Amino acid sequence: MxxxxxxxxxxxxxxxxxxxxxxxxxxxxxxxxxTFSCVPSQVTYVLRTRFTEKDGYYKESRxxxxxxxxxxxxxxxxxxxxxxxxxxxxxxxxxxxKLLNERETAMIKHIIINAGNDLPLEYRIRVNEGIAVALRQxxxxx
Amino acid sequence: MxxxxxxxxxxxxxxxxxxxxxxxxxxxxxxxxxTFSCVPSQVTYVLRTRFTEKDGYYKESRxxxxxxxxxxxxxxxxxxxxxxxxxxxxxxxxxxxKLLNERETAMIKHIIINAGNDLPLEYRIRVNEGIAVALRQxxxxx
DNA sequence: TTATTAAAGGTCAAATAAGGTCAAAGAAGG
DNA sequence: CCTTCTTTGACCTTATTTGACCTTTAATAA
Numbered sequence: 642m643x644x645x646x647x648x649x650x651x652x653x654x655x656x657x658x659x660x661x662x663x664x665x666x667x668x669x670x671x672x673x674x675x676t677f678s679c680v681p682s683q684v685t686y687v688l689r690t691r692f693t694e695k696d697g698y699y700k701e702s703r704x705x706x707x708x709x710x711x712x713x714x715x716x717x718x719x720x721x722x723x724x725x726x727x728x729x730x731x732x733x734x735x736x737x738x739k740l741l742n743e744r745e746t747a748m749i750k751h752i753i754i755n756a757g758n759d760l761p762l763e764y765r766i767r768v769n770e771g772i773a774v775a776l777r778q779x780x781x782x783x
Numbered sequence: 784m785x786x787x788x789x790x791x792x793x794x795x796x797x798x799x800x801x802x803x804x805x806x807x808x809x810x811x812x813x814x815x816x817x818t819f820s821c822v823p824s825q826v827t828y829v830l831r832t833r834f835t836e837k838d839g840y841y842k843e844s845r846x847x848x849x850x851x852x853x854x855x856x857x858x859x860x861x862x863x864x865x866x867x868x869x870x871x872x873x874x875x876x877x878x879x880x881k882l883l884n885e886r887e888t889a890m891i892k893h894i895i896i897n898a899g900n901d902l903p904l905e906y907r908i909r910v911n912e913g914i915a916v917a918l919r920q921x922x923x924x925x
Numbered sequence: 926t927t928a929t930t931a932a933a934g935g936t937c938a939a940a941t942a943a944g945g946t947c948a949a950a951g952a953a954g955g
Numbered sequence: 956c957c958t959t960c961t962t963t964g965a966c967c968t969t970a971t972t973t974g975a976c977c978t979t980t981a982a983t984a985a
Contacts, residue, residue, distance in 0.1 A: 709943085
């Protein structure tokens with residue numbers, strides 16, 4: 642079974658991330674497409690299908706001159722502890738269930754990603770748990 | 784991660800401001816352009832896109848001989864450590880200014896009260912500061 | 926003192942350089 | 956076949972770079 646281009650691009654990106662010191666890389670979409678002799682939107686496709694938030698990745702990008710796509714692999718956390726990606730999944734779920742509207746979803750995600758950023762992991766997890774509890778209370782669920 | 788000229792000029796200016804005693808500097812547009820080997824209007828572009836009032840900067844300029852551009856970084860007033868009451872006050876202010884609606888205000892307050900609750904004070908302060916910064920970013924204010 | 930000139934900075938639009946979206950066509954697997 | 960995943964390309968939005976032309980002000984010449 643011959644790997645598809647998408648598979649190879651996925652592998653390539655994952656190797657880059659693994660090699661990085663901070664689980665974060667920046668790529669040029671066009672350059673990567675060039676490397677794999679495919680159209681740029683193929684790269685977009687790979688990012689859309691294999692580097693989702695649910696997979697534990699966070700993406701940012703900028704257009705125009707010197708544009709880029711930055712991919713961050715969120716810290717994998719163990720057991721029942723609530724890391725940022727799990728919390729974001731939870732938020733997404735609330736959004737799907739229409740318990741949060743679009744703006745609320747974006748706002749809370751922004752806070753989660755940015756607020757506890759520089760805290761030691763254990764504290765971040767506790768903050769995340771607090772946020773989850775608060776949200777549950779506020780929305781009167783569970 | 785190859786920075787654009789615009790990015791480098793931005794950095795340069797920010798370093799100058801940081802080094803200044805009064806968060807205020809004066810530059811010569813043409814000279815700066817010379818330094819970065821670009822056209823003068825490139826500097827104008829950087830000032831227009833990255834040193835706006837929303838970003839917390841104030842600009843004055845004068846044309847003609849001995850012309851200049853003066854850039855002042857407005858002092859962020861909530862300089863001290865951010866306890867929960869201060870943060871709540873801040874949220875209330877956002878609410879008064881209609882930047883947050885009633886539900887959003889209540890939700891965020893709920894989160895603030897619960898999120899860092901059982902953390903040591905120093906961490907709770909850091910969380911609060913993170914939340915304030917994230918909110919400012921999200922609402923695009925200073 | 927007044928008129929002229931040179932030395933700034935400002936504006937705006939075109940050219941260029943990215944990344945994003947979407948839908949259609951093609952391929953793989955059941 | 957039918958569905959799902961992949962590949963491709965046309966078109967869109969955003970960011971940067973550049974240059975021609977405009978306006979303001981200080982210095983200087985008359």
